[in-house]
Amino acid sequence: MEVKAANMDRINLIPAAEQGVSEEEDMKVKKYLRGKATDLGALQDKKLKGQLAVREELYGKSAQAAAKAEKWLMPSEGGYLEVEGIEKTWRIRQEAIAGEVDVLSSRKQFDIVLPELGPYTLDLSLSGRYMVAAGRKGHLALLDMKNMDLIKEFQVRETVRDVVFLHNQKLFAAAQKKYVYMYSDNGTELHCLKEHGAAARLQFLNKHFLLTSINKLGQLHFQDITTGEMVGNFRTGLGRSDAMEVNPFNNVTAVGHSGGTVSMWKPTSAAPLVKMLCHQGPVTALAFHSNGHLMATAGMERKIKLWDLRKFEVLQTSPGHAKTMNFSQKGLLATATGSYVQILGDFSGSQEYSRYMGHSMAKGYQIQKVVFRPYEDVLAIGHSMGWSSILIPGSGEPNFDTWVANPFETRKQRNEKEVRSLLDKLPPETIMLDPTKIGSVKPTRKKEQPTKQEREAGKEAAVEGAKSISFKKKTKGRSKSSKVAKKKQEAVANAKKPFLEQQAKDAETSKKKRKRNEVENQLPKSLQRFARKVPTT
Amino acid sequence: MMADKKRKSKDGMAQSGKKDREFRNNKRKNLSYNKKNKKEDASEKRRRHGPRLPNALRKELDVFNRTVEGEPSDVDERIDSDDAVGNDVYEYEEGIAEEESKKNRRFDTVENYQYELPEDFQDSDVASDEGEDEDNIGYDNENGNEGRHTRMLEEITGLPSDVFGGRKKKDIIITEAYPESEYNPSSDILDGDGRISIQDLLDPLHGKSGFSKLRKNLQRMNKKSVPTLAPLPKPEQERLERKAAYEHSKKDITKWEPLVKRNREAPTLYFDEDVDLGFSTIGAIASEFEPRTDFEKKIASLVNQNEVVEAHKKDGARLLELNKISVEEVMDRQQRLAKMRSLLFRHEMKAKRVKKIKSKTYHRLLKKERRKTAEAALQMDPEAAKEHAMKQEFKRAEERMTLKHKNSSRWAKRILQRGLQVQDEATREAFGEQLSRHAALTRKINSVKESSSSDDSSDDYDSDDMLASPDGDAKSKLLMKAKEKTLKVLEGDEELPKSGVLSLPFMVRGLKKRKEAADEEAKLALEEYESSLKQLEDPSASGSCERGASSGMRVFGVPKRVVNETSKKVKSDNYYANSDSEDDVEAQEDIVIENNQNDKSLREADIDPSLLREEFEISHDSLFKSFQDAEDPETKTTYDVAFLASDSWKKMRGSSDASKQTEASNHVRKSEITVGPMKHDQSFEENDDDCDTDSGGEMVDGILSSGPKSTYELPSQAELILRAFAGDDVQEDFDKDKEAVLDEENPEPEKPVLLPGWGQWTDIQKKKGLPSWMLEEHEMAKKKRNESLKKRKDAHLSNVIISEKLDRKAEKLHTKTLPYPYTSKEVFEQSIRMPIGPEFNPATAIGALNRPEVVKKAGVIIKPIQYEDMNVRERAETHKHNGQRQRKAKDKNQSMRKKAAKV
Incomplete structure (x- = not known):
């Protein structure tokens, strides 16, 4: 057996076979090209063709430069677990791994036992350096995982359901008994966000600075933490939910409901973008792959499903419960139920997840949350007796980009980054199912209903046109002034006619609709105002 | 043959545009009428219509006309245009070659080979209408216009004029009886034989130099005897000219084509490639330097001295000569420098040493010394002293006036408002300090000296650390000190002076006496001290006892915490709904024990943990063993993982009750801090044991459930059914939901209904059902x-x-619409697929990706494009390059496709 943890910073100096190198580089270049080049042959416009050819050439050069730079900028290889012969990766225990890895990595295996303050839920900062742990019974702790240092711990003396870091480790939000609170890193309560109500789950969209919560009543809130503005406040109408995750690819928020449905939301529309029936029983856990194409859901009916979000189809269904799930940066999926954690991995490259590792905690430990530590081969487990950390080789991205997340960030860098990220803050409407469509041509509306103003204007124009018609001079009294006036009136009436007809039609349809609605919810008059208005999809 | 005078008006010319072409062929002109003239004069009209006259008569007439009107018979168009002239008669005109008429001077004079009639030309014989050649050459001009003729000949033959000159003169011998005119042609002309041909002209030249050349030319001319064509009409000609000009300019412009193409195709145009915007090097800037201030001028004059400059120019060696200094000077300078350096070094060393000294006493002494010197200076210098005193006085006065330091500041007021007790130590100290300062400043001072002595005393005081200790201690210490001193005085047998005035016997005696008295006094004082000390000692003893107890408490700091913890635990246990009574009892026990411990002596406490540790180890071992036996191997792994971090945040306590562990285990926990991390592990494991072995460790609210059941437990029948039904409902609900959504967008068409009796007869309707159009409409919808x-x-x-x-x-x-050059949405969307920001591209590529179309510095004038020769090869290369690029792209696509196929 061979184990290697990430971040061992070993540069492979032995040149690989030429063929392999070129092919590998080709793959890398392809990755940086971000799709196929435009087909210039089909273009008619010569000038455009020339311009595009120049552009494509530049893109190609850029991609090649990036692929070349990758070799030097991403020197570390990911960790792995290699078995020999009849050994199976899922039989390998943590202590065996501890024996194989270096000292630094073996230090990342630990249990913190805090039996009193209930099951712990965890959240890690983007760089993976800081962790905030929240005990159900009101224990909040902020930790530096690099130095194994406790930055701050305090008790809020009420139920804490979830905790989440905001844009950096200086701020975090906790969903407490009645409200959501924001705390600074030294435990100062900064805000009490009453509008969120008794939130069950919290999420933070770090590019949009939106704090998302789903509360007991199934209301979804999106609050901009820079301005305090409540960007979106929607009723899911699907009951209480305990699973909410953000798709890291498009920042669409997915909520798992008790009806077995998963709905996906964006802060600017009151109707869900997608509503899909994933399970027969309540959805217990959700997780998104970082590429945004893969979603894992777990239902109470003892099924874990993997979904392809491009087609909205099931890729794989496997039996099992999961209280909590998480995808690692490299695409391993951790599922946990009771005191057992299972890690699934996709080793065939065809998105078929098979078991990779397993780990069982001491009996009686109820796992509340599993989170992979970014840029480390570590899985953090929050459970009823504190929290633990185990090694999962090959889970973390071995190379970090200091522009994205820097585990060794200094104070100055952090401040700079805060400013920069605020300047780069995206407006909430940029959240959509396919963010690559931003900047493309506006999709055509199906039925472009003219607005009332437009209709009025059209009618006016038609009437004016009818009025300005001059009639031929005719003899035998046919051009008498009275007759001319009559003719004119007629023309105007004719011009108005189609508009009036349209109006009547609309009125009729709306009336019908109303009638149908009334029929649908036949409630006593007094109760009609409480009738549920279903958000339209 | 007809020698005719032609009158030709412009109008006629314009009228017969088409005919001109005919003239070119047959050299004849049709009749043309001058309409204007026609209207003007009826008599003339008649004449025009008059009978055809014989030629001779006509000539006469013409001559007559001319003489009458005094008008020279001119063929020029200039005259034609005149209407008033009488010769604008309607005439039957003989066609004449247009080139002859030389109308409008449209032809280059150079090309005109024709014979031009002189102004005063009287109509002479026209050679013939057979050919102009004869016309041209055959003329012999009586008026002696030889100049022209010779010139013509010159032009044709290329021979000098004198060649023709002689011959001509010879030729003009023939004289006629009547004057030569067109009416009386010379006989030889009329004969037709005596015509002069070119050959005739050439013959006499035979054998002369240049003859063969001339002949050749002539032959060539003969061969090419294409008649000179009539000039084209103006628009035509202009058109042709334009065409030619266009061809020319086209050719001229095409040379720019590659240049322009290159510029057009270039993604970026640079307009500031070779622009120098000012000085860039230091040298360049320095060369512009001009001395302005006096100092600069002085330096410049020195530098620019002739000698120096010359020396610079010639060789560096002379510079040295100029730079002579005497040996003494150098030595002196060196010595000075060395001295300075050593002084500096010494000073530095001293400062270092002083800085290193950590002794407080030393620094105190130093400080004192410094003050003393300052005081001494004050004393020595009365003026300074005075000044100092004045200053001090001023300060005091100011303080008394303003009461600045008497809690009058805003800070002090605020602190007082909040209450001094609430403040932290530092603030309180600062507050006190301020007050003391006020006191010091407002106190009446007698003299400077007194204050200094008091300072001294206070210094002593400080050295004894008296201030720090509490009141009672201070008292006792003071007493002790006094006692010690008196004892010293008592014991110390003072050395009697052995020399000087004091060594004298009577002085010694006096001294002894005084000493005895002093001793007695001292004894008394001692007694007093002792009694007072005793009095003090009782409370201090009790105090020390207390302190001892408290220190004991300090040792038992952990137990005290334990009490709290246990109480908390009791709560939590209650929360967990365990066997409450047992716990309560236990907790009480704990408390009792702790109380006992508090009473115990320090020593006991010290011993206790070690004993207990041993006890624990025994018990623990047994427990652990049993636990190991009991447990399955899978869960054991966690214990190896178990790891402890710093003690600040470990709360190493077993979760549930420690019912089996009594006092001992509690003690063990207390002692754990002193036991190493190894022990911690064990205890941790042991705690785990606890929660495992305890059957009551089940948590009610789902936080801790019993171990073996935790993975998956079969739900009850009712639950199963519930779930099954829920599932069914879920599907149905969802379907309904979807249907609603679909209906919202595309409402379902209403079923066709018809009121009976409307539209059709009821019985028919009943039979036929709904009308077909209705059904059709419904279907369509x-x-x-x-x-x-x-x-x-x-x-x-x-x-x-x-x-x-x-x-x-x-x-x-x-975007609302496709941006301009794009015609297809796909192409546009593909073209924007690559982000061009610095976050997504390597630094080397960003510049090229984001370069503007025109790169130009502000203020740089853009010059008009200049021609540069792009040689053919280069052009070919670029062409080829383009081709290759496209081909390459194609290849790449293909290879990619292949790869995809492989995959």
């Missing part, structure tokens, strides 16, 4: 709906609803 539903993204996904709503807010993120 249905079909339409289905089609639109099929277009939905979720049409084939039964379990998914994808919203088709367009987000109005997000519309601004899309």
Whole structure:
């Protein structure tokens, strides 16, 4: 057996076979090209063709430069677990791994036992350096995982359901008994966000600075933490939910409901973008792959499903419960139920997840949350007796980009980054199912209903046109002034006619609709105002 | 043969534009009428219409006319235009070659080989109408216009004029009886034989130099005897000219083509490639330097001295000569420098040493010394002293006036408002300090000296650390000190002076006496001290006892915490709904024990943990063993993982009750801090044991459930049924939901209904059912709906609803129309697929990706394009390059496709 943890910073100096190198580089270049080049042959416009050819050439050069730079900028290889012969990766225990890895990595295996303050839920900062742990019974702790240092711990003396870091480790939000609170890193309560109500789950969209919560009543809130503005406040109408995750690819928020449905939301529309029936029983856990194409859901009916979000189809269904799930940066999926954690991995490259590792905690430990530590081969487990950390080789991205997340960030860098990220803050409407469509041509509306103003204007124009018609001079009294006036009136009436007809039609349809609605919810008059208005999809 | 005078008006010319072409061929002109003239004069009209006259008569007439009118018979058009002239008669005109008429001077004079009539030309014989050649050459000009003729000949033959000159003179011998004119042609001309041909002209030249050349020329001319064509009409000619000019300019412009093409194709144009915007090097800047200030001028004059400059120019060696200094000077300078350096070094060393000294006493002494010197200076210098005193006085006065330091500041007021007790130590200290300062400043001072002595005393005081200790201690210490001193005085047998005045016997005696008295006094004082000390000692003893107890408490700091913890635990146990009574009892026990411990002596406490540790180890071992036996191997792994971090945040306590562990285990926990991390592990494990072995360790609210059941437990029958039904409901609900959503967008067509009796007879209606058009309409509506539903993204996904709503807010993120050069949406979207920001591209590529179309510095004038020769090879290369590029791209695509196929 061979184990290697990430971040061992070993540069492979032995040149690989030429063929392999070129092919590998080709793959890398392809990755940086971000799709196929435009087909210039089909273009008619010569000038455009020339311009595009120049552009494509530049893109190609850029991609090649990036692929070349990758070799030097991403020197570390990911960790792995290699078995020999009849050994199976899922039989390998943590202590065996501890024996194989270096000292630094073996230090990342630990249990913190805090039996009193209930099951712990965890959240890690983007760089993976800081962790905030929240005990159900009101224990909040902020930790530096690099130095194994406790930055701050305090008790809020009420139920804490979830905790989440905001844009950096200086701020975090906790969903407490009645409200959501924001705390600074030294435990100062900064805000009490009453509008969120008794939130069950919290999420933070770090590019949009939106704090998302789903509360007991199934209301979804999106609050901009820079301005305090409540960007979106929607009723899911699907009951209480305990699973909410953000798709890291498009920042669409997915909520798992008790009806077995998963709905996906964006802060600017009151109707869900997608509503899909994933399970027969309540959805217990959700997780998104970082590429945004893969979603894992777990239902109470003892099924874990993997979904392809491009087609909205099931890729794989496997039996099992999961209280909590998480995808690692490299695409391993951790599922946990009771005191057992299972890690699934996709080793065939065809998105078929098979078991990779397993780990069982001491009996009686109820796992509340599993989170992979970014840029480390570590899985953090929050459970009823504190929290633990185990090694999962090959889970973390071995190379970090200091522009994205820097585990060794200094104070100055952090401040700079805060400013920069605020300047780069995206407006909430940029959240959509396919963010690559931003900047493309506006999709055509199906039925472009003219607005009332437009209709009025059209009618006016038609009437004016009818009025300005001059009639031929005719003899035998046919051009008498009275007759001319009559003719004119007629023309105007004719011009108005189609508009009036349209109006009547609309009125009729709306009336019908109303009638149908009334029929649908036949409630006593007094109760009609409480009738549920279903958000339209 | 007809020698005719032609009158030709412009009008006629214009009128017969087409005919001109005919003239070119037959050299004849049709009749042309001058309309104007026609209107003007009837008599003339008649004449025009008059009978045909014989030639001779006509000539006469003409001559007569001319003489009458005094008008020279001119063929020029200039005269033609005149209307008033009488010769604008209607005439039957003989066609004449246009070139002869030389109209409008449209032809270059150079090309005109024709014979030009002189102004005063009287109509002479016209050679013939057979050919102009004869016309041209055959003329012999009586008026002696030889100059022209010779010139013509010159032009034709290229021979000098004198060659012709002689011959001509010879030729003009023949004289006629009547004057030569067109009316009386010379006989030889009339004969037709005596015509002069070119050959005739050439013959006499035979054998002369240049003859063969001339002949050749002539032959060539003969051969090419294409008649000179009539000039084209103006527009035609202009058109031709334009065409030629266009061809020319086209050719001229095409040379720019590659240049322009290159510029057009270039993604970026640079306009500031070789622009120097000022000085860049230090040298360049320095060369512009001009001395302005006096100092600069002085330096410049020194530097620019002739000698120096010359020396610079010639060789560096002379510079040295100029730079002579005497040996003494150098030595002196060196010595000075060395001295300075050593002084500096010494000073530095001293400062270092002083800085290193950590002794407080030393620094105190130093400080004192410094003050003393300052005082001494004050004393020595009365003026300074005075000044100092004045200053001090001023300060005091100021303080008394303003009461600045008497809690009058805003800070002090605020502190007082909040209460001094609430403040922290530092503030309180600062407050006190301020007050003391006030006191010091407002106190009446007697003299400077007194204050200094008091300072001294206070210093002593400080050295004894008296201030720090509490009141009682201070008293006792003071007493002790006094006692010690008196004892010293008593014991110390003072050395009697052995020399000087004091050594004298009577002085010694006096001294002894005084000493005895002093001793007695001292004894008394001692007694007093002792009694007072005793008095003090009782409370201090009790105090020390207390302190001892408290220190004991300090040792038992952990137990005290334990009390709290246990109480907390009791709570938690209650929360866990365990056997409450047992716990309560236990907790009480704990408390009792702790109380006992508090009473115990320090020593006991010290011993206790070690004993207990041993006890624990024994018990623990047994427990652990049993536990190991009991447990399955899988769960054991966690214990190896178990790891402890710093003690600040470990709360190493077993979760549930420690019912089996009594006092001992509690003690063990207390002692754990002193036991190493190894022990911690064990205890941790042991705690785990606890929660495992305790059957009562089940948590009610799902936080801790009993171990073996935790993975998956079979739900009860009722639950199963509930779930099963829930599942059914779920599907149905979802389907309904989807249907509602679909209906919202495309409402289902209403079923056709018909009121009985409307439209048709009821019985027919009953038989036939609904009319077919109605049904058809319904069908159509249905079909339409289905089609639109099929277009939905979720049409084939039964379990998914994808919203088709367009987000109005997000519309601004899309372009409304395709940007100009693009014609297809796909191409446009593909072209924007690559981000061009610095976050997404390597630094080397960003510049090229984001370069503007024109790169130009502000203020640089853009010059007009200049021609540069792009040689052919280069052009070819670029062409080839383009071709290759395209081909390459194609190849790449193919290879990619292949790869994909492989995969």
